[in-house]
Amino acid sequence: MSLTLTVDGDRWRSHLRRVAGTHPGLVPVAKGNGYGFTLGRLARKAEWLGVDTLAVGTYDELGHVAQRFGGSLLVLTPYRPFGAALEVDPALNDRIVHTVSRVSDLEHLLARQPDARFVLERMTSMQRHGLSARELWAAARVLADHPRARVEGVALHLPLAQGSHLSEVSRLMNDVVAAGLDTLGDRWSPTIWVSHLTDAELAALQTSYADFSIRPRIGTNLWLGDRASLRVTSTVLDVHPLERGDAFGYRARTAPKTGHLLVVSGGTAHGIGLEAPTGESSIKARAATLARGGLDAVGFVRSPFSIDGKQRLFAEPPHMQASMLFLPLGAHVPEIGDQIDVRVRYTATAFDRVVVT
DSSP: OOOEEEEOHHHHHHHHHHHHHHSTTOEEEEOTTGGGTOHHHHHHHHHHHTOSEEEESSGGGHHHHTTTOOSEEEEOSOOOSSGGGGSOOGGGTTTEEEEEOSHHHHHHHHHHOTTOEEEEEBOOTTOSSOBOHHHHHHHHHHHTTOTTOEEEEEEEEOOOOSSOOHHHHHHHHHHHHHTTGGGGGGGBOOEEEEESOOHHHHHHHHHHTTTSEEEEEESHHHHSSOGGGEEEEEEEEEEEEEOTTOEETTTTEEOSSSEEEEEEEOOGGGTTTOOOOOOOOSHHHHHHHHHHHHHHHTTOEEEEEEETTEEEEESSSOOSSEEEEEEETTSOOOOTTOEEEEOOOGGGOOOSEEEEO
16 A cells, blocks of 8 residues: 555665775765655664764754764754754754754854854855865864864865766865964864765875875665665556546546556655656757647656556556556556555655565
């Protein structure tokens, strides 16, 4: 009766150990919906891996992981002098590593908590959050007057664009070296927390900057890196024969031809049928978008549900917890209670059940 994520436990755990073993200083990232697994489960797996730090996306997510993971908690969303950042349980103060991306926020954080732990985020070509080179130097000057502050390093969040990031990282590292953070003595940890570098780029960075510790923050490639260990299934809840012209559904659509109507578990509450922009710019991707738009215009939309290896059409837009599919005459008709495969975006799907074998 559920939309279920089934995990081949042995294979998945082997993959997690392999990633951890080949990435010294690994910082697992658990944010959002926990990549489909839930935040709590990922926190427990991070504890199992033996890492010392877990990264979460926001301050609001701390409560989901703090009791399941005993190490440091890096918050990726930058500290701001308002909202959830000011509502953190004081018992967690010594475990939290804030991300600071503005000099004024650094001053505010240290006024509230003089011994705060934090990383300074340097602006990258992502152009999302971060300090410019001049602001990084200004932050170092501010820190000279705060002897209890604990600077855990500098964070670099790089884009996913294809091509090497090494030239950009080298330029940014020059700014880090020139900022004078090393004058802070024991208050400064020469560590670079970095996202979206390949293994080869990480190795090159460690070689070029041997005086720094390199800490890769990895989410997707860790938790979802072995897709063959994951399977998503939906339960067939009902099956109805249809003749051409028969009405069905909330909107009283009519069947375009003879076939079957399937009611299956999984709807908008799970993320089924909700699509985020992909950012694809290739001609092939644009053509696929146009094709989907053409199908939608005549009332046919390809669903993520597969039967006999073929994605089937939505009979109408998905409901909150179930979807209706149209099977044409001649297609294999599953039985009520059968499981069918579903292709989903894990980071945007809420499963009823996660079963780790």
